Amino acid sequence: MLESFSQLNPVMQAFIAGLFTWGCTIIGASFVFFFKSVNRKVLDVMSGFAAGVMIAASFWSLLAPSISHAEENGYGVLAWVPASVGFLLGGVFLRMTDKIVPHLHLGEPMENREGPQTQASRNLLLFLAITIHNIPEGLAVGVGFGAVAAGISQDNTLLSAIGLAIGIGIQNIPEGSALSMPIRADGNSRLKAFNYGQLSAIVEPVAAVIGAAAVISMSAILPYALAFAAGAMIFVVVEELIPESQTNGNSDIATMGLMVGFTVMMVLDVALG
Template sequence: MQTKKAIFTPIEITIIKKKDAMLGFAAGVMIAASFWSLLSPAIDMAENLKMIAWLVAFIGFFGGGVLLFTGDKIFTHFEKKKIPNNQKKSFKRSMMLVLSITLHNIPEGLAVGVAFGSIAYGLDGATLGAACLLAFGIGLQNFPEGTAVSVPLRREGMSRRKAFFIGQLSGIVEPISGVLGALLVLKARFLLPYLLAFAAGAMIYVVVQELIPESQSNKKKDLMALFTLIGFSLMMILDIALR
């Protein structure tokens, strides 16, 4: 018995293309953030703290990737029992995406907390101006990062309000971890490089495993790749300009 091929109207095809472009854009934002917002600062911090920078970066980065790899397997096992077949792939992609961005926001919040806490402890190089600039820069970066969560969720069929809410919710860990960073500044300083690299590994895993392959399933692969470059460029400009 032959199965009928899905036939899409011109409007549906246009919507699919736009949503795939959004997915490519989110992938670009996450790739840029994983280096300029996470890995590069992790290496710089490790060197300033007289740690073995390449080892810190490797342990953190690989650990983050392994965590998401393990989570991928757990989601797959869970899907077989609890989730209808037509929702399995989108559910896993959405959960992994939200988890990776949330993990990314924890060390960023800690970094801001450590910056302000260092002033209270009188640590060398700690100034109010530098701490405020760091907080402003990370806050501004959260706009494209929140978009990187909300846009793919919207692509999966979520309502605008719900996708926006979850995108904002993924950032709620940032002020919480900021307070912890300020309270535990001396201990957090040595933990922070590992956490930054850890978040980078988690984000790269999601991009490679879920976002780019899905955006490239579109016939216009070259156009989808262009949107990935646009997302990467936007995040790169923000990261470098706000250093």
């Protein structure tokens, strides 16, 4: 199976990986058919775990290969430049997205909604918040497979790209549940809650294709693209996931969830890379 997958065009590989991460979100959202609500402590651990996965992926799968690629391609002592510029641009991109897309973070009252003023429902605003932070996850997957095609020898192999997709997919399971469960708890039908949860990740296959196609067609941007995805993910972690997990009296166990998530992603990347 791996051999057949390796023969595919890298953009198709990224698309399939994006479908996998979306599928993991679907699995998480489907929990709403079995449970009406989820304990706040569990949600905080889920957020912490997702944060840990994204932090580890940002370094092991994106920033380190960015620097390595720059070193191997003539940047010399300035090999830190693409990683630094790309990382900051990723954060700016998410900040601008936050400004122009109305959204509401999980657990927040409606008066704390962000972005332009709108009459959109609470469910839609929650959906948009999760969708925003699924964009950099999809980009990271796509850039990972694009990097393999571009030939970063030491740090990016097909297995490491697959490992990145698996790590993001794993954290998408609790993420899908973390969106669908509160929507169900607000009195909505199970089907409606499920659809909001699973559709929040439909952007991941699209972003994966965009990321892979961009770095393949413009190989010079590869180290910047890797760092861009990392910066966007770290912005989500610091601006959303960590605060959400730390404000409900479950800070210690949420932090342990983060450490477990970081360890899982680190093991996947190092073992498969």
